[in-house]
Amino acid sequence: MALRLFAVLVALAIVRTLPHLARWRNDRWFRAWVGRLGDISGPGHVAVIVLVPVAATVLIAGLLASLPLFDIAWLAFAIVVLAWTLGPREIETDIDALVRAPDTLSRDEAMVALRHDEDTLPWFAPALVEAAVYGALRRRFGVLLWFFLLGPAGALGYRLAQTLGRDAALSLDAATRLAARRLADALDWLPAHLMVFAMALVSDFDAVMGAWRAWHHTSGSPRTRLDPDFLGAVARAGVDADVAAGDGYAEDVSDPVTELAHARLVIRRVLVVWLAVVALLVLAGWIA
DSSP, X not given: OHXXXXXXXXXXXXXXXXXXXXXXXXXXXXXXXXXXXXXXXXXXXXXXXXXXXXXXXXXXXXXXXXXXTHHHHHHHHHHHHHHHHSOSSOHHHXXXXXXXXXXXXXXXXXXXXXXXXXXXXXXXXXXXXXXXXXXXXXXXXXXXXXXXXXXXXXXXXXXXXXXXHHOTTXXXXXXXXXXXXXXXXXXXXXXXXXXXXXXXXXXXHHHHHHHHHHHHHHSOOOTTSOOOTHHHHHXXXXXXXXXXXXXXXXXXXTOHHHHHHHHHHHHHHHHHHHHHHHHXXXXXXXXX
């Protein structure tokens, strides 16, 4: 776990200090791989598409384990995988571009970059907060959780599943698209819940947990359905509570710029909580 934490810290530093790396990331190989498997459909199609690259990643990691300098070789490999799977841009970068947009055209371009699905993103505070938090989940926190749990194969599997399930540009039949979306949602479920618990610690606890319970009570979604749809409502409640509290004065919870600025702060605090928890686990392992 200590090596994984170090790999995460290095990868986060790289993608933050070298934002132009986003231009070098491409998934043409994955799109070509998807196109070559057009003769099957449904869950089996999704399993083959995702599991073959994941198995190759596991094999590479296993081969590195046999090298004399396993730690260094594995670390370099893990950092490369993380640098590819995180992003494509840091969520704070897109939030800042939107908050600081000097004109309407720049603002519209920034909203296109921030959106987390194919739907048009309106200049409306709740929608923007949701887009920011879902972007943070799928660009960062989902990748990090599955990397911590399963190593490079987990990070790669998560990224490929998200691309397959959410990229409308991929030519998939209806059965395959449905199975891919369900897989993407299922992989989001656990990191989304961990984000909620971290938000409760760094934001208004009562507002966050109250929104989480209210969503499950009123949404009609069965608890057996693994999807992250609750995250948007929880994030809105937490950010609204923070904005309303202000710094000794009331602030407008309908102002998109103010809401986004607070959402950015919450996202960064959630990252600190996650890294602190992992660091504590590493220390506990050393002490034990």
